[in-house]
Amino acid sequence: MDKQRRNFLKIASVTALAGIGAPALIRLSSTAALASEHAAAANPVAKPAKGAHGEAASTGIRLGMVIDMRKFVDDPKLLDKAINACNLVHNIPQIDNRKSEIKWIWKAPFENVFPEQSQSHSAHNVENFPFAVLCNHCDDPPCVRACPTQATFKVKGNGIIAMDFHRCIGCRFCMAACPYGARSFNWEDPRPYIKKYNPDFPSRMRGVVEKCNFCGERLALGQEPACVEACKGTGALIFGDLNDARSEIRQVLDKEFTIQRNASLGTKPSVFYIV
Amino acid sequence: MIEKILRGKPAYWIWLAFLGSFIAIGAACYARQYLFGLGLTGMGRDVSWGLYISQFTFLVGVAAGGVMLVLPYYVHNFKVFGRITILGEFLAIAAIAMCMLFIMADLGQPLRALNCLLHPTPHSMLFWDMCVLVGYLSLNILCGWVILTAERKGVHPPKWIYFFVYLSIPFAFSIHTVTAMLYCGLPGRHFWLSAIIAPRFLASAFAAGPALIIIACLVLKRVANFDAGKEAMNKLVTIIMYAALLNTFFVLLEVFVGYYSNIPGHKHSLEYLFFGLEHHGHVYNNLVPFMWASVVFNFSALGLFSLPYVRQKNEFLLGLSCVMIFLALWIDKGLGFVFAGFVPSPLHEIVEYIPTLNELGISIGIWATGLFIITVLYKIVVGVEHEIES
Numbered sequence: 069m070d071k072q073r074r075n076f077l078k079i080a081s082v083t084a085l086a087g088i089g090a091p092a093l094i095r096l097s098s099t100a101a102l103a104s105e106h107a108a109a110a111n112p113v114a115k116p117a118k119g120a121h122g123e124a125a126s127t128g129i130r131l132g133m134v135i136d137m138r139k140f141v142d143d144p145k146l147l148d149k150a151i152n153a154c155n156l157v158h159n160i161p162q163i164d165n166r167k168s169e170i171k172w173i174w175k176a177p178f179e180n181v182f183p184e185q186s187q188s189h190s191a192h193n194v195e196n197f198p199f200a201v202l203c204n205h206c207d208d209p210p211c212v213r214a215c216p217t218q219a220t221f222k223v224k225g226n227g228i229i230a231m232d233f234h235r236c237i238g239c240r241f242c243m244a245a246c247p248y249g250a251r252s253f254n255w256e257d258p259r260p261y262i263k264k265y266n267p268d269f270p271s272r273m274r275g276v277v278e279k280c281n282f283c284g285e286r287l288a289l290g291q292e293p294a295c296v297e298a299c300k301g302t303g304a305l306i307f308g309d310l311n312d313a314r315s316e317i318r319q320v321l322d323k324e325f326t327i328q329r330n331a332s333l334g335t336k337p338s339v340f341y342i343v
Numbered sequence: 344m345i346e347k348i349l350r351g352k353p354a355y356w357i358w359l360a361f362l363g364s365f366i367a368i369g370a371a372c373y374a375r376q377y378l379f380g381l382g383l384t385g386m387g388r389d390v391s392w393g394l395y396i397s398q399f400t401f402l403v404g405v406a407a408g409g410v411m412l413v414l415p416y417y418v419h420n421f422k423v424f425g426r427i428t429i430l431g432e433f434l435a436i437a438a439i440a441m442c443m444l445f446i447m448a449d450l451g452q453p454l455r456a457l458n459c460l461l462h463p464t465p466h467s468m469l470f471w472d473m474c475v476l477v478g479y480l481s482l483n484i485l486c487g488w489v490i491l492t493a494e495r496k497g498v499h500p501p502k503w504i505y506f507f508v509y510l511s512i513p514f515a516f517s518i519h520t521v522t523a524m525l526y527c528g529l530p531g532r533h534f535w536l537s538a539i540i541a542p543r544f545l546a547s548a549f550a551a552g553p554a555l556i557i558i559a560c561l562v563l564k565r566v567a568n569f570d571a572g573k574e575a576m577n578k579l580v581t582i583i584m585y586a587a588l589l590n591t592f593f594v595l596l597e598v599f600v601g602y603y604s605n606i607p608g609h610k611h612s613l614e615y616l617f618f619g620l621e622h623h624g625h626v627y628n629n630l631v632p633f634m635w636a637s638v639v640f641n642f643s644a645l646g647l648f649s650l651p652y653v654r655q656k657n658e659f660l661l662g663l664s665c666v667m668i669f670l671a672l673w674i675d676k677g678l679g680f681v682f683a684g685f686v687p688s689p690l691h692e693i694v695e696y697i698p699t700l701n702e703l704g705i706s707i708g709i710w711a712t713g714l715f716i717i718t719v720l721y722k723i724v725v726g727v728e729h730e731i732e733s
Contacts, residue, residue, distance in 0.1 A: 085481075088460065166694070167387030176690055183691040201690070210530050216469035217458040237458050238381070238451020241469055243391040247531020249689035253391060253451065255382035274380035275451025333530040 130207065130227035131282055132310040132338035133296075134320050139304035141197050146304055147175060150200070153298035157283070159271040161261030170252040172280040173202040173295055178343075184330050194343060200305075202295075203250040203280040204329060204337035205229045214245035220277070227338065228282045236276040243277060247333050251279045282307075310338060344488075344495065347726030348719045354566065355722065362715045369708010372701045373448060381451055384702040389694035390685040394706050395449035399442050401551070401677030402713070403522045404544060406438035406479065408552010410515030411582050417508050423575045426728070429494075430556055430571075432487040433720035435515075438552075439480040441713035448705050468524045475517045482511040487720075495727045519544045526684065534612035534684045537600075543593040544676070549586035551672040553579045554665040559721065561662045567725045577654055580661070584648050587668055591641060594675070612683040615693075620686065622693045629695045630682060633674050640671035 140147045154160065154173050163169045175198035179186040182199075209229050211220050219236035222229055243251045254274045262271055269285060272278055283293035291297070296307045308317035326340035376383045386393040409431035415421035416428045447453050464470050486508050493500040523541035530536065557579050563569040601609040614620045617635070619628025644667040647653045653660045687693050698706070 088457075166389075168382055169388060171388075180690040180692060183687075183689075213466050214468070214529070216464050216467040216473070217455075217462045218464050219458075235455070235458055235462065236452065237455040239446075239449070239469065240391045240451070241467070241525070243388075244526075244532065244684075245529045247529075247689050249389075252388055254380070255384075255387070256380040273452075274382075277451075330531065335530065 128311045129225060130310045130338060131205065131287075131307070132227075132317060132340065133202075133282075133293075134306040134317055134324075134326060134340045134342065135200050136304050136306070136320075136324075136342045137193070137197065137199060138342060139299075139302050140200065141193050143302065143304075144197070146299055146302060147198065147200055150295035150298045150305065151175070153294040154280075156264060157266055157286070157294040158269050158281075159262045159266050161258035162263055163258070163261050168255040170254065170258060170278065171201075172252075172278075173200060175199065176201045182327070182329060184332070185327065191343075199341070201248075201250070202339065203229060203282075204248055204335065204339045205280075205282055207336035207338065208334060210245040210247065210333075210335060211242035211251065214241040216241065223284065226284075226287070228284050229279075230281050230284055231276075231278060233270065233272050233276050233278065238275040238277065240277060247335065248329055248337075251277050253277050344491065344723050344727060347723045350726075351722065355718075359715065359718060362711045362718070365711035366708050366715065369705050369711065372704030372708065375701055376448070376705060377453070381449075383699060385696050385698045387694060387696075389688040389692060390682065390696040392449070392681055392685070393696055394698045394702055395445045397677050397681035398706055398709070399445040399449070400522055400525075400544075400681060401673055402438045402442045402445065403476070403518050404548030404672075404676060405552050405555060406435040406442065407515045407519040407545065407548045408550075408555070409435035409438075409483070410512055411549050411553050411579075411586075412556065413508065413515070414512055415578070417505070418512070421578070423572055423578065427556065427560065427571045427575055429487055429491055429724050430559060430721065431552070432483045432511075433724065434552065434556060434559070434717060435483045436480060436487065436720065437713045437716040439476055439483075439518075440716055441709050442476060443480075444709045444712060445706075448709065468521060468528060472518075472521045472525060475514060475521050479511065479514040479518050482507055482514055486511060491724065491727055495730065497731070516545065519548050526680075531689055532684050533608035537597065539593050539596060543590060543597075546586050546589035546593060547672045547676055550583045550590060551669055551676075553583050553586075554669045554672075557583075557665045558662055558669070559717070561658055561665075563721065563725060564658075567721075569725045569728060573655070576661070580648055580654050583665070583668060584645060587641065587645060587672070590672070590675075591645075611687055615686045616679050616683045620693060622687070625693075627686070627693045627695050629697065630679055634679055637671045637674035637679070640667040640674075644668035644671065 151173050155162070158172060160172055161170050178190065178194045178197075178199055181201050205228055207227065209220075209222065212218075212222055212229060215221075216239060217235050217237055219232045220229060220242055221232070238253070240253055243253060254272050254276055257274045259271050265271070283291070283295075286293060292300075293305075293307055296305045299305045306317045306320050308315040310317060310321075312318060320342075321340060324342050326342050328337040328340055331337060384393055384395075412424050412428045412431035416424040447456060450456055459470060459473055486504060489504045490500045490508075520541045523544045526532070526535035527537060527540040557576060560569075560571040560576060564571070598613060601613050611620060615627060616630050619626040619631050621627075644664040647660055647664040647667075653664060682696050685694075685696070
C-alpha cells in the first residue's frame, strides 16, 4: 500500500478521535455549567446567590411534602382528584397497558409502597386504603448519581429532582437506580394518548424518562403543585420548605409521627407519610 | 493486510453471506424499532432493561476474557500462546463492537448518544464504562495490528507497543469491573447490591472468553489449516476450569448469604431464578428451566474437562464442553443476572420479561455482526500465518 496514503489515514483517524473526545475533556476540565444552574436561575423560589466567589451558595430551601393518609381515608375520592389534576397539568398519557404506562403520582397498597415496613398485623386503614406514590425528591438521589448526561439533576435552591427531556438519551439507568419505582419511560410516542392537551407544559417525545417534578413550572409562577391545589382546604397534602422551621410543613412534622419510604437506603426522601 | 479478507474459498463467502442475511434481518428489525420506539421490545416500566443490556454485560466479559491470553504471553513469557494471543485481542475487538451496538440498540434516543461526551458526568458509572470500553477497544486495535504487521514482516514488534500491551491488561480487568459497578452500586436492588458481583463477573469472563477461543481454534483447524497447538489448548482448558470453578463458588456464596440470613430481599431473586417466586398465588418461574440448564451445562463441562481423554484426544468432546460452559455462563450472566435484578420491582410487584420477536431479531443481528467481524479479523490472522509459513 502507498506509504503516504497510509500515513494520511493514520493521522486522519487520530485527529477524528481527538475531535470527538475533545468536548468531553474541555467540559471536565472547566467548571461544569450544569443545567440545574439554568433551572435555578429561572426559578423564583431560589433566593439570589450569597456566595462571594462566584459559586452560588446553597440557599437551603428544600421542598418536601407530607401526605396525611387519614384525610384520604376520610374522603376516598380526594386522591383521585389529586392524581387527575396532575395528569391534566402535565399532559400525562393515559396508556392502558401496564408495560408502557406513565405515572407521576398514583395509588398503590401500603405493602407495595412500604415493602420494608409491611407486617403481619396492620391496622384496618393501612390494609384497605391505597396510598399515594410519587417521586421522593431525595436529598441524596441515586438517579442523579446514575444519569450519564445530567439530564436528571437536583435543582439548586429548592432541592427538586428535575428532568431535562431534551438531554435524556433514554438509557434508563435512572430507572434501575431509583429504589422507589418513581420513574416512567416513554416506550412509544405518548402524544396520541394525551386526552386533553395543556399548552402550558410540554408533552414528551418517545425514548425519554419522566417523573413527578413537584410542579417546578407552577412554583415558578407562584402557584402550588397541582395535586396540592386539588386537595386545598383538606390538609391532606402539605407542601413547603423542610429547612424552614416556621413553615407549615415543619409544624406538621414537629407534631405528627411520620414515616418515609425505605429511609434506610440513605436517600433522604423529602416525602413524608402520616399513616 | 486488509486485502486478505477479499480472497477466500467459497465456504468463506457462503459463511459471510449467511451472517450477512442475519445482519440484514437485524437491521430491518432495528429500523422498525427506530421508527416506533422501544415499545416493540418486551421491556416495560418494571423490567426496564432486557436482552440488549444483558447481552452487553455478557459480551464485555467475552472481551475481557482475551486478557487470559495476553497476560500469560506478555507478562509470564508463556511462549505457547504466541500463535493465539492475537486471536484473543481480535476477539476483544469484535466483542466490544457488539457491546456498543447493543448499547445503541437499547437507547431510547440513540441520536443523542454523544450527550455522554458533551456533558461528561464522572459520578455516573456509565461514563466510566464508556471510557474504559473505548480505551480497551483502541488498545486492542492498536496492539493487534502493530504486532501482526511486525510478525508479517518477520521483525520484532517496536518497543513502544509493549507499553500499550501492558496497559491493556488493567483495562481488561477494568471494563468488567466497571460494568459490574453499573449494577452493584444501585440501592434498592438486592440481587445486584453485592460486592462479589465484580469478581464473579471477572471469573465468568475468564471462562467464557477462552472457551470461545478454543471453539474458534477448533474451527480454524478444520477449515483454515491453522493449528493453535495442543499445549496452548490444554493451558486454555486449565484456565477455563479454574475460572468456571471460581464463578461457581461465588454463585454458591450468594446462595448461602441469601438463604442462611433468611432476609427476604436477598432470597427473592434467587428463588425466582431457580425455583420460581410465589406472589399472590401465582408462581413466576419463566427463567427456571434456563437456570437449571445452566447448572447442568456448567457441571457437565467441568466434568468433561477434568478427563485427560477429552483434553488430549477427543476434539469433539473438547469443543462440546467449551460450547456447554459458554452457554452455561451466557445463561447465568447474559440472561439471569440482569432479568432477575428487576424481580421483584421496588414496589414489590412481579413482572416477567419475555423478549419480543423484533427484539430477538435485533439481538441476533448484532451477534451476527460480531461473528462477521471475528471471521474477517481471523481471516487476516490466518492469511498472515500462512504467508509466513510459505
